[in-house]
Amino acid sequence: MKKIQLLLILSITLISFAFIPQSDNRTIPSANIKNLDGGDVNTTELQNNGKPMIISFWATWCSPCKRELNNIAELYDDWVEETGVKLIAISIDDARNAGKVAPYVNGKGWEFEVYLDANQDFKRALNVNNVPHTFLVNGKGEIVWQHNSYSEGDEYELYKQVKKLLEAK
Amino acid sequence: MNITKNIVIILLSLITILSNKLSAQGIEQILSKGEVHGNFQLDMQYYKEDSLIGAQAVPEDVLMNGFANFIYTNGNFEAGVRYESYLNTMLGFPVKYKGNGIGYRYASFTNKEMKITVGNYYEQFGNGLIFRSYEERGLGYDNAMDGIRINYKITEGLHVKGIIGKQRYYFETGEGIVRGIDGELMINDFFGGSLAESKTKLTLGGSFISKYEADQSSQYILPENVGAYAGRFILQRGKIRFDGEYAKKINDPSADNYFIYKEGEAFYLQSSYSTKGFGLTLSAKGVDNMSFRSERNASLTDLQINYLPALTKQHAYNLLATLYPYATQPNGEIAFQGELVYKFKKETLLGGKYGTSLLINYSTVYNIDSTKIVGNDSLRQGYTTKIFSIGNEKYFDEINIEITKKFSPKLKGIFTYSNLMFNQAVVQGKTPQDHPNIYANIGVIDLTYKLSKKHAIRTELQGLFTKQDKQDWATFLIEYTYSPHWFVAVMDQYNYGNKKSEERIHYYFGAVGYVNGTNRIQLGYGRQRAGIFCVGGVCRNVPASNGVTLSITSSF
Known part of the structure; x- marks a missing residue:
């Protein structure tokens, strides 16, 4: 009986797999996050008019995250001008620090679009283990590159990927 | 056949x-349209005996924690599962995690304005003062709900959530049933018209939670249904923002409050003002008898229904983060915090060529003004309080100044000074007689030197100076990174000022890691000091250990 069950499951799985097309580009999954005004935003609405988009997970208590975003902030004007890329910073700060996010972002003069993912629904939906974790999304909303953790200089690799995306067009 | x-x-x-x-x-x-994605983490340690720091070897030699999440999505349908493995649980994690199992599984679908989830889910109402189910895998904290949730978007600007379920208790669920409802009304979106365009934005929210646990006590008549409710608002106009939440809980005798029948309450107020280059946050919080669990006798981080955030700066440097971290006292506290972020512009006296960034944080926590009821307390109220009034015992206090400065394209630094007071008797539940308040000065110099675009060296020099506890500490860290793949780091924490010369111990640790996309492998060796490790606001006690550690994370 067990063998038959196994066979059944196996055959169904195989049949299903046969239909799954060979595309490994993932789209942005749906989750509800908050903008800094307290309004609800569904992550499927995140977009940049057909241009590339960087989604970076961070927290106010995470030093490498802040190093990464502060380093990118210095280059950001040039990046936007050259490629039209947009950076979306997703803070996973919870009620303890969420209220400090907007003052921190403004105080540091970041020009990024910032959202709050206080209960980590978007983080879970994107299978992020820990912060910092950065995604690159193409103009069609597909995730084409991602990177976990941050080392000094990683921003150049990220920007290389952004440019590569535009060249591929 | x-x-x-x-x-x-x-x-x-x-x-x-x-x-x-x-x-x-x-x-x-x-x-x-179907997609499968997942993530994986494994932590493993080989334990060596080290009598100097009190580290034990373990009978298994090696202990391991691991898990993998798999999520399948197809249009409006989603299902996920997490396999967890503890063979056996690493030291410092709750020992009730044992063996292998499915710690989390769920399915959900969205049909127009309604989303239905069955199985496990994480959710929170408002700031979490009366309800938050949450996970922090790195610390073994997980109070996921197991039951049913409905998210309903009634109309533009009006959302309702309903939940019912039991809470996760290791590979089982707790006895209690938790159910509740939360509504949020975004005035501007709801009424639309000219309000939608208004610069002033107002959001109102209200929530109710009730837990059921049978009364099996022979000593007391316990309430089997305990209700809690909360109301909140967010008011924003341009650069100014106010938000607040007030919560109340009816009588809820539990091991945490020594089985008193007093009602509990809490508030959390925040205001902020920010503009480019300047940010200011002021906040206040009061908590009285607000421990809320789905089993009366649960302890530690088990079966917590709500979340009471600590109103203190959350630190990242290890001496600051792990020696004297503050944790909210659910039985009663009142806290204040202010944070200022300021950027001195480029080409000014203090800004220099690249600009200088300043962050000042001040936080202070006291007990609430309360009077113990002596003599006849037939209603078992325990004490009387005024939640908005400050008591005379200080729990914690810190001023923290952080300056971020770039000197040249190659060199930049972060300089931190902190002065703190820590009431270890209250926060860590120690005897006050031989555990006096700790007063410490801490300094950190964090320098990054870029050798080239891809190669960099970072050093941290930390000093903690105190006359109490274990006296003075120093930490030195040097890290070499080769972007985007490699890093190597060596660290030494040295309790050089300890009055007992035999306890002047070096806690050395070395690690090497490789990162490729979402794959990360780290191999480490060294000593780990006994202490409190906190991630994302949740802390756990970790015993001293010595040995080889391996961590692997990946996702796809």
Whole structure:
């Protein structure tokens, strides 16, 4: 009986797999996050008019995250001008620090679009283990590159990927 | 044999039906929308005995914690599962995690304005003062709900959530049933028209939670249903923002409050003002008798229904983060915090060529003004309080100044000074007689030197100076990174000022890691000091250890 069950499951799985097309580009999954005004935003609405988009997970208590975003902030004007890329910073700060996010972002003069993912629904939906974790999304909303953790200089690799995306067009 | 035949027939007819109903292309279309993604983490340690720091060897030699999440999404449907493995649980994690199991599984679908989730889920109402189910895998904290949740968007600007379930308790669930409802009204979106364009934005929210646990006490008549409710608002106009939440809980005798029948309450107020280059946050919080669990006798981080955030700066440098971290006292505290972020512009006196960034944080926590009821307390109220009034015992106090400065394209630094007071008797539940308040000065110099675009060296020099506890500490860290793949780091924490010269111990640790996309492998060796490790606001006690550690994370 067990063998038959196994066979059944196996055959169904195989049949299903046969239909799954060979595309490994993932789209942005749906989750509800908050903008800094307290309004609800569904992550499927995140977009940049057909241009590339960087989604970076961070927290106010995470030093490498802040190093990464502060380093990118210095280059950001040039990046936007050259490629039209947009950076979306997703803070996973919870009620303890969420209220400090907007003052921190403004105080540091970041020009990024910032959202709050206080209960980590978007983080879970994107299978992020820990912060910092950065995604690159193409103009069609597909995730084409991602990177976990941050080392000094990683921003150049990220920007290389952004440019590569535009060249591929 | 009959069964085989039947199954083959069913299978064939299923395929036939499917292919008749939907063309092969149709099926392909449905399945092609499906995506499977996942993430994985493994931590493993080989434990060596080290009598100097009190580290034990373990009978298994090696202990391991690991898990993997898999999520399948297809259009409006989603399902996920997490396999967890503790063979055996690493030291410092709750020992009730034992063996292998499915710690989390759920399915959900969204149909127009309604989303339904069955199985496990994480959710929170407002700031979490009366309800938050949450996970912090790195610390073994997980109070996921197991039950049903409905998220309903009634109309533009009006959302309602309903939850019912039991809370996760290791590989089981707790006894209590938790149910509740939360509504949020975004005034501007709801009324639309000219309000939608208004610069002033107002959001109102209200929530109710009730837990049920049977009364099996022979000593007391316990309330089997305990209700809690909260109301909140967010008011924003341009650069200014106010938000607040007030919560109340009816009588809830538990081990945490020594089985008193007093009602609990809490508030959390925040205001902020920010503009480019300047940010200011002021906040206040009061908590009285607000421990809320789905089992009265649960302890530690088990079966917590709500979340009471600590109103202190959350630190990242290890001496600051792990020696004297503050944790909210759910039985009563009142806290204040202010944070200022300021950027001195480029080409100014203090800004220099690249600009200088300043962050000042001040936080202070006291007990609430309360009077113990002596003599006749037939209602078991325990004490009387005024939640908005400050008591005379200080729990914590810190001023923290952080300056971030770039000197040249190659060199930049972060300089931190902190002065703190820590009431270890209250926060860590120690005897006050031989555990006086700790007063410490801490300094950190964090320098990054870029050798080239890809190569960099970072050093941290930390000093902690105190006359109490274990006296003075120093930490030195040097890290070399080769972007985007490699890093190597060496660290030494040295308790050089300890009055007992035999306890002047070096806690050395070295690690090397490789990162490629989402794959990360780290191998470490060294000593780990006993202490409190906190991630994302949750802390756990970790015993001293010595040995080899391996961490692997990946996702796809």
